[in-house]
Amino acid sequence: MTRTALIAAMKGELEPLVRGWQHTRRNGVDMWMHRDDNLYVAACAGTGQAAATKAFAEVEADAPIDLVFSLGWAGALKPGIRAGTAHNLAGVIDVRTGERFRCDADAGPDWLVTSPSVADAAEKQRLEHAYGAALVDMEAAAIGRLAAMRGIPFYCFKAVSDTLDEVLPDFNPFIGADGRFKTARFTLFALMRPWLWPALVRMGENSKKAAWALREAVHEFLSEKD
Numbered sequence: 001m002t003r004t005a006l007i008a009a010m011k012g013e014l015e016p017l018v019r020g021w022q023h024t025r026r027n028g029v030d031m032w033m034h035r036d037d038n039l040y041v042a043a044c045a046g047t048g049q050a051a052a053t054k055a056f057a058e059v060e061a062d063a064p065i066d067l068v069f070s071l072g073w074a075g076a077l078k079p080g081i082r083a084g085t086a087h088n089l090a091g092v093i094d095v096r097t098g099e100r101f102r103c104d105a106d107a108g109p110d111w112l113v114t115s116p117s118v119a120d121a122a123e124k125q126r127l128e129h130a131y132g133a134a135l136v137d138m139e140a141a142a143i144g145r146l147a148a149m150r151g152i153p154f155y156c157f158k159a160v161s162d163t164l165d166e167v168l169p170d171f172n173p174f175i176g177a178d179g180r181f182k183t184a185r186f187t188l189f190a191l192m193r194p195w196l197w198p199a200l201v202r203m204g205e206n207s208k209k210a211a212w213a214l215r216e217a218v219h220e221f222l223s224e225k226d
Helices: 049-060 122-132 139-150 183-191 194-225
Strands: 004-008 021-024 030-035 039-044 069-078 086-088 090-094 099-104 110-114 135-137 153-161
Touching: 004 030, 004 049, 021 139, 030 049, 049 139, 069 110, 069 139, 069 194, 086 183, 099 139, 110 122, 110 139, 110 183, 139 153, 183 194
Parallel strands: 004 039, 004 069, 069 153, 090 110, 110 135
Antiparallel strands: 021 030, 030 039, 069 135, 086 153, 090 099
């Protein structure tokens, strides 16, 4: 029986995929489990590579992992990449170290960069110019590195929550040291700035659409591998 780990940052990214799965919370990590011919364990612990590493470790604490997926939302770095679309990435680049982690076979042509912070419009343009990547996130490089250290297959599926030209507020001040998003604090901030509401509403709608697209992409991929 194959034991597959599915690591994301936030519950919302996994919600459609893990609907009906058994849920537990342990050591600050939310985990969901599903068993058929194989065992699937999904986990999230917050944004950033440290949180992703924590989620991976919590899944691994019960038994070795046979293959791992990095899942979740990402920002588009190229024009023409539509919000709500899911992408099977060829590999991941760590902006901090320059390391490249290639995904296993059956991946698409595009690469993702993992940044230490939420990228604004200017940073997105810089990242695309520097790396030629299509998407940006904050976690996938950690999972790629852990998979490489263990010699296990690594896949990266990301769905677009915000396009290249979307202008959004700076989310970085609302991410705690533990990777958790300070929702109450951000809500108060946003309520006092109504000019931000249209963009935030679009992002919310796009994020829900992206989570469902992610679910479909992963289901299709796994069914083809069985």
